[in-house]
Amino acid sequence: MYRRLTSLVSRNKRIFSNFSYLAILEIFSILAPIITFPYLVRVLGKELYGWVILAQATSFYATILIDFGFRRVSAKYVAAVRESIEELSRVVSTVMMLRVILWIVTFILYMSVVCLIPSYREHWVLFLFSYGLTLNALLLPDFYFQGIEQMRYITIVNVFTRLVFIVATFILITQPYQYIYVPLTWSVGYLLGGIYSLHIVYNKHDLRFLRPRLKDYRFHLKETTPIFLSDVMLNIKDKLSYNFMGGILGMSDIVIYDIGTKMVNLLVKPTFIFSNAIFPSMSRNPDVRKTKRILGGLFLLSIAMVSVIYLFLPQIVKFFINEEIDLMPLRIYLLVPIFTGLSYYIPTGVFVVFGRNKYVLYSTIFSSCSYVIMLAIMWIGGWLTSITSFILVIVTSYIVEALFRLYLSTRIFIEHKDHNTDS
Numbered sequence: 001m002y003r004r005l006t007s008l009v010s011r012n013k014r015i016f017s018n019f020s021y022l023a024i025l026e027i028f029s030i031l032a033p034i035i036t037f038p039y040l041v042r043v044l045g046k047e048l049y050g051w052v053i054l055a056q057a058t059s060f061y062a063t064i065l066i067d068f069g070f071r072r073v074s075a076k077y078v079a080a081v082r083e084s085i086e087e088l089s090r091v092v093s094t095v096m097m098l099r100v101i102l103w104i105v106t107f108i109l110y111m112s113v114v115c116l117i118p119s120y121r122e123h124w125v126l127f128l129f130s131y132g133l134t135l136n137a138l139l140l141p142d143f144y145f146q147g148i149e150q151m152r153y154i155t156i157v158n159v160f161t162r163l164v165f166i167v168a169t170f171i172l173i174t175q176p177y178q179y180i181y182v183p184l185t186w187s188v189g190y191l192l193g194g195i196y197s198l199h200i201v202y203n204k205h206d207l208r209f210l211r212p213r214l215k216d217y218r219f220h221l222k223e224t225t226p227i228f229l230s231d232v233m234l235n236i237k238d239k240l241s242y243n244f245m246g247g248i249l250g251m252s253d254i255v256i257y258d259i260g261t262k263m264v265n266l267l268v269k270p271t272f273i274f275s276n277a278i279f280p281s282m283s284r285n286p287d288v289r290k291t292k293r294i295l296g297g298l299f300l301l302s303i304a305m306v307s308v309i310y311l312f313l314p315q316i317v318k319f320f321i322n323e324e325i326d327l328m329p330l331r332i333y334l335l336v337p338i339f340t341g342l343s344y345y346i347p348t349g350v351f352v353v354f355g356r357n358k359y360v361l362y363s364t365i366f367s368s369c370s371y372v373i374m375l376a377i378m379w380i381g382g383w384l385t386s387i388t389s390f391i392l393v394i395v396t397s398y399i400v401e402a403l404f405r406l407y408l409s410t411r412i413f414i415e416h417k418d419h420n421t422d423s
Contacts, residue, residue, distance in 0.1 A: 021151035022273040025158050030266050032162040036169045037262070037320055040182065041255065046321075048179045050251025051123055053258050055130040056183060057242040058113075058120075062106045064235055066137040069227030070095045071146075072348055073357070074220065076283050078147025085206060092144050092201065094212040094220055103138045107131060126180045132187025136161070139194020141201055153200055157193040164189035226361040230347065233361070233368035241390055244375070253387045259320045260333040260391070267305050267337035271298055271344045282353045288413050291350060295342055295409075302341030306334055329388045335395050339402035346405045350412060359408050367401030 040049050074095050081087035114120045114127045136158075145153045168185035172178065201207050245253050274294075282291070309316070313327055313334075351359040374393045378384045 021155040025151075025155040026269045026273050028159045028162045030262075030269065032166055033262060035166055037259075038322075039170065040173065041321055043173060044176050044179045044182075046252040046255045048176055048251075050246070050254040051126060052179055052182045053254050054242055054246050054251070055123065055126045056133060057239045058127065059110070059130040059133045059183070060239055061235065062110045062131060063134050063137045064228070064231045065106045065109075066099055066102045066134050067228075067231075068098065068102060068221070069224035069231060070099065070220070071137075071143050072227050073224045073352065074143040075147040076352065077220075077223075078144050079149075079283060082148050085208075086210075088144075089207045089210050090212070090216065091220075092141060092207055093210045094216040095143060096141060097212050098217060098220060099138050103134065106134070123180075126183065129180055129187060130183040132190065133183055135187060135190035135194055139190070140197050144201060145197075153197060157197045160196070161186070161189035161193040164192070223357070226357045227347075227352075230360040230364040233364040241394060244384075245387070245390060248384055249387065249390075255321070256325060256329070257387055257390070259317065260330045262320075263309060263316065263330070264333060264336050264340075267302065267309065267334075268340050268344055270301060270305075271341050274298070275345050275349050278349070282349060286353050286416070288416050291353075292413070294349065295345065298341045298345055299338070302338045306337055309334060326388075329386075329391050332388065332395060333391045336398050339398050343398065343402040343405050346409055350405075350409045354412050354416060356408075356412055359405075359412075363401060363405045363408060366404050367397050370400045371397035 040052070044052070074091065077091050078088065081091060110131055111128070114124055120127060140154070140157060142154050145151060165185045168188070169182070172181050172185065202209070241257065242254055245257055278294075310331065313330060317325065317327065317330065347360040347363075351357060351363075371393060374396060375384075378389055378393060383389050
């Protein structure tokens with residue numbers, strides 16, 4: 001058993017190394033909000049902290065537009081030309097310039113939306129500072145580090161950013177009126193981390209900026225558009241719920257919902273880490289049998305983790321917010337990771353790896369339309385009166401998404417098998 005384990009690690013040394021670095025990063029990603037959440041709720045109160053969460057959720061839409069799917073797709077092209085400095089420089093330069101253009105356009109759209117909504121306009125400084133959260137998508141060339149399979153740089157930059165946030169939170173935020181400083185602490189960390197990451201790319205790795213050609217812009221936009229549209233549709237149900245809850249229920253319910261979201265994100269982190277770590281290797285050597293084993297393992301792992309969280313849910317909630325609340329909505333919400341463990345891996349681990357990028361968009365449109373239809377029915381019927389009703393809609397949409405993606409994956413496996421047989 002020991003020899004088999006040693007042999008497995010040896011054969012997949014780069015994958016295990018990348019997995020380790022990403023694991024460290026995700027641990028810090030989890031710890032930062034966990035450490036600061038109880039403190040911020042106590043200092044700011046649920047109402048103001050609810051506004052902070054809502055502003056962050058709104059800025060996340062801008063992040064999606066700025067990234068435009070580059071993080072998930074461009075790593076594939078970096079991996080393909082990793083031996084050529086010239087080609088690497090061209091890919092990185094094109095993607096980074098596209099991000100700059102999108103960042104400027106998105107800022108205009110973002111602030112226009114803030115000014116148009118009266119309740120948002122009252123907190124416009126908070127929303128302005130929250131736009132600084134997009135600096136990570138603008139400045140961090142994570143697709144490059146992922147493509148060359150050197151995840152340690154992504155880890156170093158992001159761990160530094162989170163340390164800045166944690167320290168600054170406890171030093172700068174001591175009164176309710178200082179709630180606008182919460183996103184500002186993130187923004188400063190992202191700015192410094194982004195500058196350092198670009199220093200690594202252009203100074204340590206000797207890449208140089210090449211003025212992108214029009215055909216380069218077109219190529220990368222064409223390749224990433226399906227993933228971008230998928231991200232937009234996916235976040236309709238991930239983030240739109242915050243906006244709806246804020247308008248229908250109130251900021252206190254947003255805080256409770258955010259606790260559930262943090263636990264769900266915690267449980268899907270292993271899938272996210274594993275998917276990013278193994279993607280460069282799988283993209284070079286697609287393997288149906290290996291992919292099926294991965295999907296089965298992720299499903300069992302998700303069930304095990306959800307079971308553990310269920311056992312300690314009262315204690316976990318007590319840590320976040322020191323008051324008695326109804327745990328049933330959170331128990332329902334915790335069903336999500338069982339399905340997203342599969343659903344989060346399939347887009348890159350199956351669709352992109354096997355060259356079916358459009359399937360990402362199709363499956364996300366299907367699930368997002370299901371979410372919008374169910375939400376509309378619940379709203380028209382007057383049933384969106386509690387956090388439980390929102391969560392039931394969200395959980396159902398994730399189940400629909402997972403089942404549809406598994407169906408599409410099965411089609412890919414059959415097609416791939418038939419192709420190999422014919423060959």
